[in-house]
Amino acid sequence: MIQKTLSIIKPDATERNLQGAILKMIQEAGLKITAMKMIHMTRTQARSFYAVHSDKPFFDSLTEFMCSGPVVVSVLEGENAISSYRQVMGATNPDKADPGTIRKTYALDIERNSVHGSDSPETAEVEISYFFSQLEMAG
Numbered sequence: 001m002i003q004k005t006l007s008i009i010k011p012d013a014t015e016r017n018l019q020g021a022i023l024k025m026i027q028e029a030g031l032k033i034t035a036m037k038m039i040h041m042t043r044t045q046a047r048s049f050y051a052v053h054s055d056k057p058f059f060d061s062l063t064e065f066m067c068s069g070p071v072v073v074s075v076l077e078g079e080n081a082i083s084s085y086r087q088v089m090g091a092t093n094p095d096k097a098d099p100g101t102i103r104k105t106y107a108l109d110i111e112r113n114s115v116h117g118s119d120s121p122e123t124a125e126v127e128i129s130y131f132f133s134q135l136e137m138a139g
């Protein structure tokens, strides 16, 4: 099944100039980038994006981190793109991520974990439309 998913390359990774290396891992996994831009979220935008986690103890810290620097948001498309990208990313906690995954290779800790990916088709739809208009979906 061909799916779309939303990817965010987080501020810890853009700060270390890792966008190219991470996008290379994504493309080598067979995922196609069909939309992409670099943005710097406001606090309000980060809090709105992660609203589903608003009751979690890490919410304030996570959203401060996500607006601390630029991020690269992209739409990835491919066969089972949602689970496929989650495999490429590795576990949320880099200590538990498999070797060769983005998070095992680059993440600093469970919060500064370099990348985000949608976790279901419903979430992917909401997250993609949060960042991209119809006009920006070229691919």
Ligand code: CMP
Binding pocket: 053, 058, 062, 092, 110, 111, 112, 113, 115, 116, 117
């Ligand atoms: P992400 O996949 O973007 O989804 C929610 C984010 O919250 C997660 O990646 C981490 O950046 C962060 N996160 C998840 N669990 C924790 C935690 N226990 N402590 C701090 N941050 C967390």
